[in-house]
Amino acid sequence: MSEIKLIITGPPGAGKTTAIAAISETAPVKTDTHTTDDLAAVKEQTTVAMDFGELTLDDGQKVFLYGTPGQRRFEFMWKILVEGGLGLIILVDCSRPDPLADLHMYLDNFADFIRQTSVVVGLTRTDHPDAPAVAEFYSSIESSGRVLPILEVDIREREDVALLINALVSTLEFSR
Amino acid sequence: MSQYKFSERSEAFCQDLFQNMFDTSDAIYGILISTVDGHDVSKSFSRDMPAAKLSAMMSAILALGETIAVEAEQQQCRYVIVENSDGYILTLKIKDKLILSVIATTQANLGMLHSVSRNAAEKLAAQLR
Numbered sequence: 001m002s003e004i005k006l007i008i009t010g011p012p013g014a015g016k017t018t019a020i021a022a023i024s025e026t027a028p029v030k031t032d033t034h035t036t037d038d039l040a041a042v043k044e045q046t047t048v049a050m051d052f053g054e055l056t057l058d059d060g061q062k063v064f065l066y067g068t069p070g071q072r073r074f075e076f077m078w079k080i081l082v083e084g085g086l087g088l089i090i091l092v093d094c095s096r097p098d099p100l101a102d103l104h105m106y107l108d109n110f111a112d113f114i115r116q117t118s119v120v121v122g123l124t125r126t127d128h129p130d131a132p133a134v135a136e137f138y139s140s141i142e143s144s145g146r147v148l149p150i151l152e153v154d155i156r157e158r159e160d161v162a163l164l165i166n167a168l169v170s171t172l173e174f175s176r
Numbered sequence: 177m178s179q180y181k182f183s184e185r186s187e188a189f190c191q192d193l194f195q196n197m198f199d200t201s202d203a204i205y206g207i208l209i210s211t212v213d214g215h216d217v218s219k220s221f222s223r224d225m226p227a228a229k230l231s232a233m234m235s236a237i238l239a240l241g242e243t244i245a246v247e248a249e250q251q252q253c254r255y256v257i258v259e260n261s262d263g264y265i266l267t268l269k270i271k272d273k274l275i276l277s278v279i280a281t282t283q284a285n286l287g288m289l290h291s292v293s294r295n296a297a298e299k300l301a302a303q304l305r
Contacts, residue, residue: 029247031239033212034273036180046213049236049243073214073232 003062005084006168008051009110010091011102012070013042015124015155017051019091020067023161024053039071048074050081055165063165075109082113087168091122091155094131099123100140107144118171121150122164180211180273182218182304189303193296194220197278200292203263206279209270209300210234217274225279234267234277241267255290266293270300 008016021028031049039046051067066081068074082088090106092099103121107114121141123134137150149167153160182190194207198220209218210231219227241256258265263281266289270276278293 029243031236031243033235033239035213036211036273037213037215038178039213048212048214048232049240069236071214071232073228074236076229076233077236 004086005064006087007085008089009068014091014093016067019155019161020051020053028053088119095125095128120168122153126152190218203280203284208277
């Protein structure tokens with residue numbers, strides 16, 4: 001039975017902690033603390049080190065999920081957490097002011113990791129009135145020379161999180 | 177971005193307290209107060225160090241310390257100590273939203289460092305009520 005490590009990243013409030021809590025078979029490990037800045041208007045707590053959860057795929061493969069802090073000041077944790085990782089899920093909150101810029105910020109900052117592995121993008125809160133269309137994400141990513149799977153998800157739903165993980169695992173198997 | 181900020185009076189209190197800590201131990205060369213979500217609030221460094229980056233790191237390491245204690249079925253992580261070839265970094269919480277970090281050379285006595293840091297945290301908690 002093999003084990004794989006996947007990383008979930010994205011802006012604060014995108015649903016990284018929620019996603020791991022939704023799918024983990026064990027009680028998720030969280031490092032949430034009080035928010036003391038502007039983010040407090042949106043959420044009372046924020047992840048400052050990592051989230052962790054685990055699940056077993058249908059074929060018996062064990063998946064360890066690591067969630068990163070979203071804020072850029074915690075980018076030292078991004079570098080620590082990708083060590084030994086096999087794939088990346090980027091969650092993009094479409095209710096934020098510039099979701100396309102958010103996506104590219106994470107694509108750029110995880111570029112070294114992405115070069116060695118696979119990425120799946122999960123769009124959350126796509127029902128927001130100002131949310132860009134999925135096609136805009138595709139063309140924006142293509143314009144930077146990449147082709148990535150993009151899925152619209154409700155991160156509170158276990159099935160949707162499973163969809164992202166299965167898409168990433170399939171991409172990893174396909175790229176072998 | 178709006179961030180946690182001390183009043184002038186609180187900042188003056190902190191700087192006086194920091195000076196007392198430096199006077200108590202020559203080995204201490206950095207004292208930092210930051211928020212639990214990683215923003216620097218007040219500091220006194222006698223060497224150049226990146227306060228913003230250290231604040232984010234201190235919040236992460238203290239949160240990890242607390243989480244590790246809970247996973248090991250222990251409670252109430254009081255300190256996280258990074259002991260290294262050049263000295264010590266001791267981090268502890270001041271009430272719910274603030275963290276005190278004290279950075280010292282190897283000349284520091286760890287027990288003394290503990291005591292100075294804990295006393296300072298208690299005074300800060302009382303003052304910043």
